[in-house]
Amino acid sequence: xxxxxxxxxxxxxxxxxxxxxxxxxxxxxxxxxxxxxxxxxxxxxxxxxxxxxxxxxxxxxxxxxxxxxxxxxxxxxxxxxxxxxxxxxxxxxxxxxxxxxxxxxxxxxxxxxxxxxxxxxxxxxxxxxxxxxxxxx
Ligand code: 5GP
Ligand code: ZN
Numbered sequence: 001x002x003x004x005x006x007x008x009x010x011x012x013x014x015x016x017x018x019x020x021x022x023x024x025x026x027x028x029x030x031x032x033x034x035x036x037x038x039x040x041x042x043x044x045x046x047x048x049x050x051x052x053x054x055x056x057x058x059x060x061x062x063x064x065x066x067x068x069x070x071x072x073x074x075x076x077x078x079x080x081x082x083x084x085x086x087x088x089x090x091x092x093x094x095x096x097x098x099x100x101x102x103x104x105x106x107x108x109x110x111x112x113x114x115x116x117x118x119x120x121x122x123x124x125x126x127x128x129x130x131x132x133x134x135x136x137x
Contacts, residue, residue: 001046006097010044019071024057025064030101034111037076037104041065047098049087065100078104 001007008014010026019039020027030038041064047053053061069081082103086093105111 001097004046004097005095006040006042006099007046010042020064020068022060022064024060027064027068034101034103035078035105035109037072037078039068039072039102040099041068041102042097042099048096049093049098050085051087053098061098061100065102068102072102072104076104078106080105 005014009016009028016028016031018026018028020041024045025041025043027039027041030040041061043053043057043061045057047057050058065083069083072078072081082105083100084103085098085100087098103111105113
């Protein structure tokens with residue numbers, strides 16, 4: 001896709017520090033790391049977000065990110081790892097080529113955590129939404 005930063009990185013036209021590659025994915029260091037060792041894993045084929053990926057493409061992305069997280073743990077020895085994906089601007093997505101963040105974590109590393117305030121929900125609403133989301137058996 002023209003004008004897509006991560007497509008340019010996949011094509012090698014924009015430099016990046018690559019840490020892993022599979023047939024379908026590329027993993028490279030984030031240039032604005034939340035913590036040292038922050039890695040992004042992207043599908044090589046342009047997809048704006050996970051909604052544009054089928055289950056197979058998403059599974060390949062997840063497997064590659066899983067391998068990155070294993071390596072981050074082995075090499076950097078963090079005490080935890082956060083993995084996340086922003087899908088849509090409302091979710092914080094700023095680069096519109098699907099990507100999974102792998103972020104090593106240490107106590108007191110400064111990342112406000114958790115970033116939401118957990119409070120008990122309305123049990124009726126939880127049950128009703130669960131009913132709407134439940135997969136048919
Ligand atoms: P998002 O906010 O869309 O979930 O994450 C986009 C990520 O891409 C950010 O963490 C940002 O630091 C990273 N990023 C933006 N531009 C570049 C770039 O040119 N190279 C690399 N390696 N990462 C980038
Ligand atoms: Zn792209």
